[in-house]
Amino acid sequence: MVHKFPVVDLPPNVTLRFLRSYLSSGQLERARDLFDRIPHPDLRSLTILISAFTKNNLPKESIRFYRTLRENKGLEPDRLVLLSVAKACANSSDLVEAKWVHEEAVKFGFSSDLLLGNALIDMYGKCGFHDGARRVFDDLPQKDVVSWTSLISACMSCRMPVEALQVFSDMLHLGVKPNSVTLSTVLRVCSESKALDVGRQIHCQALRRALEDDVYLGSGLVDVYASCSSIRQARIVFDTIPYKDTVSWIVMLAAYFVDGECEEALKLFELMRSGGVALISASWNCMISGLAQNGRPEEAFRMLGQMQQLGFKPNHITVVSALPACSYIESLRRGREIHGYIFRHRILEGMVPLTALVLMYAKCGDLDKAREAFNQMPRKDTVAWNTMILANSMHGCGEDALAVFHQMLECGVKPNSVTFTVVLTGCSHSQLVDVGKSIFNSMSTQHGLQPDADHYACMADVLCRAGHLEEAYGFIQSMPMQPTVGAWGALLASCRVYKNVDLAKIAAAHLFEIEPENPGNYVLLSNILVAAKLWDDASSIRMLMRDKMRDRGVTKVPGCSWVQIRNKVYTFVKGDDRNALRDEIYGFLKEIREKMRLEGYLPDTDYVLQDVDKEEKEELLCSHSEKLAVAFGILNLKGESVIRVFKNLRICGDCHSTIKFMAKIIGVQIIVRDNVRFHHFRYGSCSCRDLW
Structure with missing residues (x-):
């Protein structure tokens, strides 16, 4: 109970003494009550x-x-x-x-x-x-x-x-x-704007004025050199700081990770630990985040385990750093563990952890859980809404993406540039052409945003996926800026679906000029020419690709698929013979193929690019990595009702058709994520409606 002071005109020095006493002990209410009862404060x-x-x-x-x-x-x-x-x-x-x-x-x-x-x-x-x-x-x-x-x-x-x-x-x-505070402030500006020359001038000033021992200036200079990709100079400055605080070490660790030098970061972290530098949560968070962002998720999780073993309690930054690692290896199990930790320890003070949770579930193929996590958020900012729209879009749920977008507007949340990118992506995957046009036009007319090159590329994709190739080509030509890889790439990809060789050659020619080192463009055009039985033209493109790749030292990324069974990830490549269950996998595929034929399945041999006989083409189709991964998942169901398979390249048409039949015959849901979107196979159909 707050003590009620009588209304007394206390001497100012007595009032001050009482106030300071209450405030020093954290009794704000008592201090306020005392002040309110003084007639002449x-x-x-x-x-x-x-x-x-x-x-x-x-x-x-x-x-x-x-x-x-x-x-x-x-x-x-x-x-x-x-x-x-x-x-x-x-x-x-x-x-x-x-x-x-x-x-x-x-x-x-x-x-x-x-x-x-x-x-x-x-x-x-x-x-x-x-x-x-x-x-x-x-x-x-x-x-x-x-x-x-x-x-x-x-x-x-x-x-x-x-x-x-x-x-x-x-x-x-x-x-x-300028004093050291001024220089430190300007260094932050230099780091963000990559103004290396100004950073060097400040470095010279610091040396001339004997300020090189200032730990804040030193950390700022390390950050500037690192952000400008001068990592060696950053380390030289770091080594000259005589009294490094923990922040200085973290800045240098982050610099190595930004430059992709994970091994150097790990060495520095061990030096930090062995040198008696006081570790704080931010040190561990930097390591977890850096490893996750550099494609080393397993090491990120090991670092998280060490952090907890040494008595450090993960906070909301730790959670946000670890969740992308779950997404990288599509590990729902680990994601669910972090989800449980969030709610057990009530890490709910900000929207960032819950937004990261939504994105993790979406990228790991569990859209229902993503929606559940989103609906549990007490407050939602623009990033949270964008993430939920993106989640629906990447799973091909265009109508749901639009519903979330309209709900966002009804809640008075202002959309930004990213909002329209993800909404248009949803329209693209669901062939919502008229809606896509309306939303694209509303950017400038209703929301005061000028579409950029990415928005134009998304709109081109909306037209392309719906088969409006000529309209898309005209739209790309009329863009107010130079058309991007995204715009021409959308046209080329759709030319394969709709078998338009002429536009494919035009789109590919632009892509060869914009990104000559990308082998995927050559492969895609070659496949289109093969499907059109233009063998000589296809051979010429393949030879051109080999020449370009040899000259630039570029290698073609091999296709692979992976599936997680309990705590282990199993990876497959085309014609994979390494798995211990090889005979069972191929035996299952042979058996299921006969059942599929009775259901009306016909092999699509257009996806075999070798000029071999029909029977051999069918055998080659059986060895595609996504089929092997799905078959392995079915053989290891153990009561599960959902199989999640991930592929680094686009799923082929025959595999898409095969997995539809598999889902129907086995009676399970099969979710496949390729490099374009998620496909949800259930009851003999796919969420993409066979257009992707």
Whole structure:
């Protein structure tokens, strides 16, 4: 129960002593109650109480408290009171209140005060309002290094790196000497904008002014060199920092991972551990995230295990770092374990872990679980909505993707550029041409967004997949920017489905020019020519591909499929003979093929590119990696009702037809993810409606 003070006009020094006592012990309510019962509170007490609310992560309460006193008691603030309120506005990023505090400063004659002016610049920067920060800066009759640093930081907060660097240049031109905070701030700008030359200039300044021992400057320089792919220079700077803190080590570890040098990162981490550097959760999170992002998920999970064994408790950043590793190896089991951890330990303070969970389930082939996780989110931002739209789109559920999009709009969440990319992708996979056109046009007419090259490529794909190839070709030619690989690639892929050799040659010619090192384009055109029985033309394309690959040292990625059975992943390639169950797999395929024939299955030998007899073509079809993986999954069902198979290339037409029949005859759901989308096979049909 909060003690109720009598209304007594206490001496200011006694009031102050009581307030400080309660605030130091965290009793904010008692401090507020005491203040409310003093008829004539002094400004020092008010400043202390406002600052206490802000420090305790209650900045909005600080602002409300000040407003109440201004409106009900006519309190006239001094500059320290306004300084405290400005900091509260900065912490809450409340632009409306920030503008009001600025008006208060002008009203009470503090517009020229340097200390308050610097705080207002910082406040506007954290509220994302560059014009306000610049206006306060320009109105200051005198400026110090803090003023310039605050403006640079404000430009950075407002994502204006060019302006930030210009402010720094103006500062130097006027003879204002930057301090270490200024240089550290500019280094962050250099890192984000990859301004290597400016970073080098700051490095020189630090050396000239004997600031090279500053750990913050050192870490900043490491980050700049690393972000600009100067990893060796980054390590040189790192090694010269005499007293490295944990952050410095983490910056260098992250630099190695960004550069793809995982082995160097692992060596450095071992050096960090053996050297007695204090490990923190961020150190482990950096390692887990770096390994996962560099395609080493098993090592990421081992690092997670070590982290827990040493007594470190995974937090929401750990979860977000580990979930992509589950997606990389399509491990639903591990994803479910992390899901359980999230809810057992109530890691729900932000939307990021739950959004990552939605994406993990979608990429691992469990759309129902993705929807369930999404529906359990108490709040959803634009990224969360985009993720759920993407989940539906990649599984070919275009209508559901559109439903989520419209629900997003109804909830008042503003779509961004990514939103329209994923929505148009959903329209593409479900052949929703008219809807796709409407959404594409609404970007500029209703949502104030100009379509970029990716949006045009998506719209071209919508037309192509629905068979409107001539219209798509005209659309690509009319693009206001140079057509991308995505646009021409969509046309080439659909030319195979709809057997349009002429447009295929046109699309391929553009792709050969844009990305001559991609063997997939040559293979696809060759396959189209083979299907059209244009053997000589196909042979010429294959020879051209071999020449290009030899000249550029490019190798063709072999097709493979994999399936996880309990805790182990089994990988298959075409004609795979390595599996211990080889005889059972091929025996099963032979047996099921006879049952499929009785159900009306006919082998599609167009997908055999060798010029061999029909019987041999059928045998070659049986050895495709996706068929082997599905057969292995069926032989190891053990009561499961769903088989999930993943393939690195596009599924072939005969395999697609075969798996439909398998799902019907065996009575299971088979989910196959190729490099384009998910296919859900059930009851003899596929979610893609045989057009993918």
